[in-house]
Amino acid sequence: MNVLGIETSCDETSAAVYAARPDGAGDLKSNVVASQVDLHARFGGVVPELSARAHVERLPAIVAEALSRAGCAFCDVDAVAVTSRPGLLSALLAGVSYARGLAIALDRPVYAVDHVKAHVAAAFLPASPETPEFQPLAPGDLPALAMVASGGHTVLLKMNGPTAFDVLGTTRDDAVGEAFDKVGHLLGLPFPGGPEIERAAAGGDPDAFSFPIGVIRGHPLDFSFSGLKTAVLYAMAKLPARARRRRVADLAASFQKAAIAALVRRAVAAGRETQIRAFVLCGGVAANHALRAAMSAALATEGARLTVPPVRYCGDTAAQVARFAAFQIAEGAPPADPGLDACATSELFALQ
Ligand code: KG4
Ligand code: ZN
Numbered sequence: 001m002n003v004l005g006i007e008t009s010c011d012e013t014s015a016a017v018y019a020a021r022p023d024g025a026g027d028l029k030s031n032v033v034a035s036q037v038d039l040h041a042r043f044g045g046v047v048p049e050l051s052a053r054a055h056v057e058r059l060p061a062i063v064a065e066a067l068s069r070a071g072c073a074f075c076d077v078d079a080v081a082v083t084s085r086p087g088l089l090s091a092l093l094a095g096v097s098y099a100r101g102l103a104i105a106l107d108r109p110v111y112a113v114d115h116v117k118a119h120v121a122a123a124f125l126p127a128s129p130e131t132p133e134f135q136p137l138a139p140g141d142l143p144a145l146a147m148v149a150s151g152g153h154t155v156l157l158k159m160n161g162p163t164a165f166d167v168l169g170t171t172r173d174d175a176v177g178e179a180f181d182k183v184g185h186l187l188g189l190p191f192p193g194g195p196e197i198e199r200a201a202a203g204g205d206p207d208a209f210s211f212p213i214g215v216i217r218g219h220p221l222d223f224s225f226s227g228l229k230t231a232v233l234y235a236m237a238k239l240p241a242r243a244r245r246r247r248v249a250d251l252a253a254s255f256q257k258a259a260i261a262a263l264v265r266r267a268v269a270a271g272r273e274t275q276i277r278a279f280v281l282c283g284g285v286a287a288n289h290a291l292r293a294a295m296s297a298a299l300a301t302e303g304a305r306l307t308v309p310p311v312r313y314c315g316d317t318a319a320q321v322a323r324f325a326a327f328q329i330a331e332g333a334p335p336a337d338p339g340l341d342a343c344a345t346s347e348l349f350a351l352q
Pocket of ligand 2: 119150284
């Protein structure tokens with residue numbers, strides 16, 4: 001069956017067609033992503049109202065493009081899947097309203113997908129000619145541990161099944177991607193800071209500054225990034241104004257080293273605690289090559305196998321939304337109520 005995925009939780013408008021077999025495995029026929037980075041760059045962050053308006057304007061063309069690249073017409077769509085939570089409420093509502101309307105018009109079911117869980121589903125997307133080295137995770141590899149490292153979340157999960165998770169740890173303040181973006185801003189780098197810091201760090205000394213790794217006493221699998229961010233601010237304040245620009249690469253490299261160490265430390269600790277040897281790293285920050293390399297090396301030492309989606313499937317895409325919905329359908333999960341609403345928080349935290 002052809003699942004049409006729709007993603008509008010933040011600043012990417014995306015639609016994808018995934019052709020699923022009854023067990024959920026299948027082919028990704030198309031995945032179209034329209035970034036709004038240019039729209040928000042001059043504000044230094046995502047402006048929710050602008051984001052929602054841009055989704056409303058762009059969705060019809062993005063969906064048409066996804067269908068056309070997949071060689072499908074609307075009548076070939078068997079199910080619609082949409083990110084309904086978590087994210088910017090007005091942005092989510094743009095996608096949810098569109099998906100509801102389309103499902104009614106086509107007389108097809110609509111599946112509600114949680115964005116955090118969908119990031120993990122990217123690990124199950126098939127390898128393609130553009131990503132031949134990628135070895136996807138298989139349901140038979142579960143249970144697995146999964147770390148979602150994004151702009152909105154930093155969460156460590158135990159994946160009991162492709163759609164069933166326990167939360168082992170989460171951030172107490174900033175998400176790691178948020179810390180990258182805020183430190184990027186402090187360093188005078190363009191928005192979004194994550195990829196800019198990675199670029200700047202490549203020319204810097206990661207040992208130039210010693211930055212702290214946030215620890216939550218009594219909760220070794222939880223994260224904290226606000227202290228690290230403040231440490232970068234203080235380190236900058238101590239530098240003579242003229243030296244700041246010259247030290248951007250060193251500050252970026254030292255910050256990145258500490259942020260990566262915080263993630264790797266929790267991954268190793270969770271593996272030891274649960275004795276689970278399969279690990280997924282996903283979410284926008286998983287695009288960071290230094291993080292991918294550090295996580296892979298640390299988990300190899302622990303005898304664990306790391307699966308990281310190809311860089312193009314680490315950020316927000318509808319491919320992962322459709323892939324997650326294919327699991328829901330295979331498991332016999334009911335479609336969403338026609339009155340489906342959006343919600344700003346993840347289901348994962350509602351259960352705690
Ligand atoms: O998953 P995502 O696209 O959106 C959310 O669900 O939040 O993650 C976006 C985050 C942003 O904070 C962005 O700066 C960060 O991922 N990011 C990176 C890199 N590419 C994107 N962080 C570090 N290094 C990168 N290469
Ligand atoms: Zn995301």
